Amino acid sequence: MPDPRPISTLVFDVNETLLDLTTVEPLFQRVFGNADVMREWFAELILYSQALTLSGRHTPFGALAGGVLRMTASNKGVQVSDEDVKELSTRIGGMPAYADVKPGLVALRDAGFRLVTLTNSAPSPSPTPLEKAGISDLFDRHFSVADVSKYKPHPATYQMVADELGIELSDICMVACHLWDTIGAQSAGCMGAFIARPHNSVLIADDVPQPDIIASDLGDLAAQLGPFRPAKP
Template sequence: MKYSTIMYDAYGTLFDLRSVEGALSEYYPQQAASIGQLWRKKQIEYAFTAQMSGSYRPFLIITEEALRTALLAETGSAAADAVNRGMRAYEKLNLYAESAPVLQQMSGPLHMIVSNGSRDMLEPLIEQSAVASHIDRIVSVDDIKQYKPSSAAYYHAMREAGVSRSSILFVSSNTWDIIGAKTFGFDTLWISRDKTAFESVPAQPDYIAEDLHFLTELFAD
């Protein structure tokens, strides 16, 4: 296989963001799903706005701001207990069922996480998870203060890997992440967990799959 390095997005690709709904449901049982969805939407929106405006703030701060906005919009209140509980849940997200088994089977390539998350979010999350022993390197954009999908973020990841673009397969469930990585020059695998079609844009993924099991098939060829 031509890829010596696999780069994985963390949130929504290896880790299931919907798992925060359990924590939110302790306070808002009827609105946990809608809060979680708006939380993620605002989190991405705030990161993109920070990138485009040149006003970088760490992802931990942006994530809390987004949660407060989602709680206010959906419930009319951003109670401190609910905010704290939601943020703690972000450090203990569930892995998708196939994440650990797939990484365990693939002992050949270098496994890297490349995330917008800051290290104070990523490291506790990964350390408590079943993929900890299978991740060779964690790359946070916080090291260079440039959010994905900026080309600087992907260049930083490539430099950290120490290999050429052609040796890297970039894996994400986020369409904007795939577009950014593909535009930069990586081969890409889009994980379409909701079984939807990709965006109608020129930068299309090289591979599309419903989950990470596709990797074992790809690397078996």
């Protein structure tokens, strides 16, 4: 853990960090006969989002998610209909928050941290996924990588948040259950806090930045971030 210093802002990843991605599994069980294919699809979705950014291209996350679903089905010799793709979008847009999220966010907000989100998903009309999950109002701002046409972990995504809020990257702690997100944030100059959701682990290898904080859930994060509380005005 780094030496305690005031951090003003916690930036939260949304999909799987706050919202429960496992609620998408019934679609994969029905289409593929195996709910575990969801993990393969999601890993490919992240891979191709990052490949597009590295190639200087951008496709909206929802369209990419549907395309990767079709690609995964083709690779497995399975037919996917337009209705299946529509169901995927509906399920992603209606994922519930994990049980620890709301009380954890309240504890972090009450501790004086500013809370914002940064998601790979494009902005959506109300009711948004976070509104449906009942946690949208706990955040001060919501940001999407669509505003810079680059996916996380590109440095521009984290810099956009800092610029919009008028703060330094060193004032930010990125909170995510994906190590690639905390690696990107730390490399840009932020702190990184890793939430150990199921099927997500840290990577131990030479020159791979380890998270500044590893927490089991948001309640644990709130306890560990105590020494980093913002200075009182």
